[in-house]
Amino acid sequence: MAQPSALAPVHRLVPSPAGRVHLVEQGEGPLVLLIHGFPESWYSWRRQLPVLADAGYRAVAVDVRGYGRSSRPDRVDAYRMLELVEDGVAVVEALGADHAMVVGHDWGAGIAAHSALVRPDVFRAVAMLSVPYAPRGGPRPSEVFAGTGGGPEEFYVSYFQEAGRAEAEIEPDVRGWLAGFYAALSADTMPGPDAPDPHLVTRGGRLRDRFPAGLPHWLSESELDVYAGEFERTGMRGALNRYRNMDRDWEDLAGFDGAALAQPSLFVGGTRDASTMWLSDAIDAFPKTLPGLVGSHLLDGAGHWIQQERADEVNRLLVEWLAVARSAP
Template sequence: MSHPVSSSTASGQQPRHRLVDTPGGRIHLVEQGSGPLVLMVHGFPESWYSWRHQLPVIAAAGYHAVAIDVRGYGRSSKPVEREAYGMLAHVADNVAVVKALGAESAVIVGHDWGSPIAANTALLRPDLFTAVALLSVPYAPRGGDLPPTDVFARLGAAEEFYIQYFQEPGRAEAEIEPDVRSWLAGFYAGASGEVKPSADGPRFFAPAGGRLCDRFPREPLPAWLTEEDLDFYAGEFERGGLTGPLNRYRNIDRDWVDLAAWDGAPITQPSLFIGGEHDGPTVWMADAIKAYPTTLPRLVSSHILEGCGHWVQQERADEVGALLVDWLRALPGGPGQR
């Protein structure tokens, strides 16, 4: 069942908002266009709005473009239990959205945390998700002999890698919530391709005894992020809080256990990767990209955008939109194959 939440009547290529029921509650989505379903999944700390540039482009190319608010974000449900944000729950949400929209299959696209969510959705449900595009975070199959938090705890010596810093409930919330807007501005700018590296140390490591934001840049907003964009993001988190989004990080060890049956498993559907030259995960996970012939055996193409940072679909909106459409049109059964 779906529940319209927009007072205006959607028609043609105009976007509309909708709530759909899932086993975990509800998922808010924004949809535009008609045709084969393309489901877009955002990362941290973002929302459906991070796909604002690609929604009309993909819709105009002949697709039903849909961007969701991941559980914990925006108008989607925000379960209280930390365990409700495990990877399997996110996969179930994506499956429920496709079924609620009446589609028999979908292409899934993910950025940042949305990339592993999209990857695992395609991995676990290849019957429903026919292709996957991964932005900024390369695909790395579940593996290793140690839980992820043990691995991250060894990084940075006395300093804390941001994923480890986010593990303790309430700690990051206490840093962020007194001034959500300023914190977001620093986080976005710090991972942007326009901002120079910090002279004080690695940007996304908290200094010993300090806060993550101590190393955020104190510069004007990057060109791709307007004051109005920042207002939108800040408003979403001021209303909904940060605990749900941060709980995604707090389930990484549980995911490692839950996905043990898929240890080392490749994704066999057609795939695409887009990363930024100056993006942390693109650099840190270079070995994962080198492994793509094994882990993504049907990779169509891989693109590293020169001078770009982490927020690829916002920093290089037109280029990413064109890459996605070209890839979509080449997939079997899409508008480009008619």
């Protein structure tokens, strides 16, 4: 693994359509924008920033709208996908660049993919971690998720839809909830196949009732403090509002129905991540949906938080992909 970059990470605030975006940048060279997922922050990329900097890139990890020190608009519809794409464009412009390569994890993978889809002039290569690209199509997302679970159980995406509901569960003990959520989706701490599914909640119950105890290997107590401190300060509403715009996104993106991503692309997932299992058909469709695919990798035994669980492997794959992507016409 590369040694830490001599260039220290720098925190900055730059203007965005919602007000401001907080970012952390390290290194010099072609711009690489790193977009986190739920419930995380720029800090999710702490193991990538110095490695990408040492490889000759200007690595920039943002707090997505609603998180950390970035702006948190009150309106739920301010968190629709097209708004988040424009935040990324604003970051690129504020940093004095005209284009970037974009990398996303979890919801950040969706933001990265749609940034490349909607603004290919700005985002000329795209890497997705844990959540594969699946073109817009089919029924409304709310209709799909409403049928997941069934009976006395509700899928977590549906559980997150009603404003205030999940907040009431999480905010009284943010640190404990985050610890359980991270553990539930990590390969070394996730519940076994005979345990209740942590992606489901008993109607009238709480999601956390199915979380395991203990921290995954990739997360120390002090690192958990960083995540918890951010959400204790901001609350969870901005982060959860991403889930509350899925039907709006489906409407907004109607003109991109079935669209492929032509840019040089990369996918990295884990074999023990539910996202790669649920979306296996999307991975199988990559020859059609990602014609510029440079590599698709499923890391054996890895869970959902892949760039933190398996940092060395992910860093190697990112650097290899970036070398191809930066030389593409």
